[in-house]
Amino acid sequence: MMCNILSQIDTSLLVAVVLMALIGLLLGLIIGIVAKLFKVETDPRIELVTSLLPNANCGGCGRAGCADFAKAVVAGEVAPNQCPASSQETVSAIAKALGIEASTSFKKVAVVLCGGDKNQTKNWTLYNGVSDCRSAMLIAGGPKACSYGCLGMASCVRACPFGAIEIINGLAIVHSEKCVGCGKCVATCPRKLIKLVPAGSKVHVYCNNPEKGPAKKKYCNVPCLGCRKCDKNAPGKFKFEGFHAIVDYEAAEQPTLQDLDTIKCPTNCLLSAQEHLAIEENNPDHLEKSSANAESK
Amino acid sequence: MTENYLELTIGAVFVYNFVLTRFLGICPFLGVSKKIETALGMAGAVVFVMTLASFCTSVIYHYLLHNEALAAKGINLGFLQLIIFILIIAGLVQVVEIILQKLSPKLYSALGIYLPLITTNCAVLGVATINANVGRAVLPSTVFAFFSGLGFGLALLMFASLREKLDLAEVPKVFQGMAIALITAGILAMAFMGFAGLC
Missing domain, CATH: 1.10.15.40 (Electron transport complex subunit B, putative Fe-S cluster)
Incomplete structure (x- = not known):
């Protein structure tokens, strides 16, 4: 009797162990074969x-x-x-x-493609609403006469996690040394005039308005007139969208600071980023304000 | 054995809903229900795996674990049920994932990330175990699993759309986040209890 039970347990146990081992082996084999058969070549x-x-x-x-x-x-x-x-x-x-350069070859920075600060570009109406570009856009497209220019209500400044954008004279300016190129401002700007550009490009066309030159001249002192002077003096480095020039950021060669001297942009909207920043920072209005700030501190 | 297909279909979706009545598969129910899009992906993967896994496990159950020839020799393998089911389901999902990646990269990218998540999901194992306990034949088991998967998908989808609405609602501070999600799930479950006794 005892012997009988023992042998029965033995067979059950044996069958169970062998079965599990077999199933495991079989599944492993199937997975192995399938993985070989259906191998997807990935990089x-x-x-x-x-x-x-x-x-x-x-x-x-x-x-x-x-x-x-x-x-x-x-x-x-x-x-x-x-x-x-x-x-x-x-x-x-x-x-x-x-095998690529860590940051120099790929790094991108944001640039606000507008040079129309509050002294250069007219407003066509007053705006007393919430100081936010996206809110302003909802009300008749914002107060600025140029419907492509920077509204200067700091939506991008608030979006930037790195504090790289500053509003100077009602114009958003990116401090490229702080910018990491995350693109948050690009997504925020309701006028889509912030662009991610290669950090190596130093010269930009600070105008985003594709209308004809004379039309822009009515409300802005620093528009791109579409005169193509830049294209003639530095061929292959610019492209045109509507009536305004854009630096061709995909081109092999980017316009250099020397090109700026030969081109002599008539409205001064083709500038290096440093010049652009310097112009706004040296504006008497801004100097007055920042010295007042320094005093109060 | 005749099967009541009404119970297997409508019953599986509403009356014995896996998430809201049986409380199985709560983890993905809470985890992947933040967006309708991902919820749909997960639901698709669950329906797929449940059906396939149930089919395989019920075949194993009937023809291996409860094989009459073996039983006649006094060998009863019923006690291996759980471990074999887990093994089969895990292996099956693995194989399906590999094949899917090769044959249909599009479907793979839609379901791919969810497939490993449900390898050892309790809802999938639950279907197989319930089928085995009731002793259902292969075809009714598969039908039941398919509709159970649909029921899971329905619950997940409802919950995901509720949560998307909740994101926009003003929720008192103490209830924010997971708390309100759990309360919502509870209310949903209570609503589904209303189907009890339907079939």
């Missing part, structure tokens, strides 16, 4: 970059997780430094693994 660099990333899947880069970001980095769509959670070491490790 091994994607996996490499993914392993270097923080893998927190925070979505801060605007992509669906770290793997997706790695894919975009390998494809060259975004720079490794676009990951807000990565330290500088991580970024340079990724750049090194991919």
Whole structure:
């Protein structure tokens, strides 16, 4: 009797163990074969970059997780430094693994393509509403006579997590040394006049209005007239949209500071970023205000 | 054995809803219900995996675990049910994921991230276990699993759309976030209790 029960337990136990082992083996085999048969060739660099990333899947880069970001980095769509959670070491490790320059070749900065501060461009009406560009846009398109120019109500300043944008004389100006190129301001600006440009480009056309020159001249002192002087003096570095020039940021060569001297833009809307900043900062209004601020401090 | 298909279909979706009546699969119900889009993806993946897994497990159940030839020899493998089900489901999802990635990258990118999430989801295992406990045949089991998946999807979708509305609502500070989500889930569950006794 005892022996009988024991043998029965033994067979059940034996069958169970063998069965489990068999099923495990079979499943492992199937998965192995299927993985071989249905192998998808993926770029091994994607996996490499993914392993270097923080893998927190925070979505801060605007992509669906770290793997997706790695894919975009390998494809060259975004720079490794676009990951807000990565330290500088991580970024340079990724750049090194991919054989690209960490920041110089890819870094982008934002630039507000408008030179019409409150003294240069007229307002066609008064605006007493909430001081926010998007609110102002909702009411007859805002108070500025130029319907493409900067409204100067600091929506982008509030959007910038790095404090890189400042309103000077009613005009938003990006301090490019603080800008990391996250693009938050680009998404915020209701007039779509902030652009991410390669950090290497120093010269920009500070006008975003595609209308004809004489029409712009009526309300703005510093519009792009569409005279094509820049294109003639520095061919291949500009392109035209409507009647205004844009620096061709995709071109191999970007306009240099020397080009500025030969072009001599008649309305001074083609400027280097430094000049643009200097013009606004040296404006008497601004100087008065900042000295008053310094005194009060 | 004749099956009441009304119970297997309408019953699975409303009366015995997996999330709201049986309280299985609460984790994805709370986790992936912030956006309707992701909820839809998850629901699709669950329907798919549930149906497939139930089919396989009920085949295993009937032809291996409760094999009459084996039982006649005094070998009863019923006690292996749980562990074999888990193994089968996990392996199956893995295989499906690999095949999907190759054959339909589009479907993979839509379901892909959710598939590993439900490998060992209790709702998927729950369907298989319920089917086994009742002793359902293969076809009714598969039908039941498919409609249970639909029921899960319905609950998830309803909850996700409620949560999207909640994001815009003014919620008292103490209830903000997960608290109000849990209260909402509770009310939803109470509403579904109203179907009890329908079939």
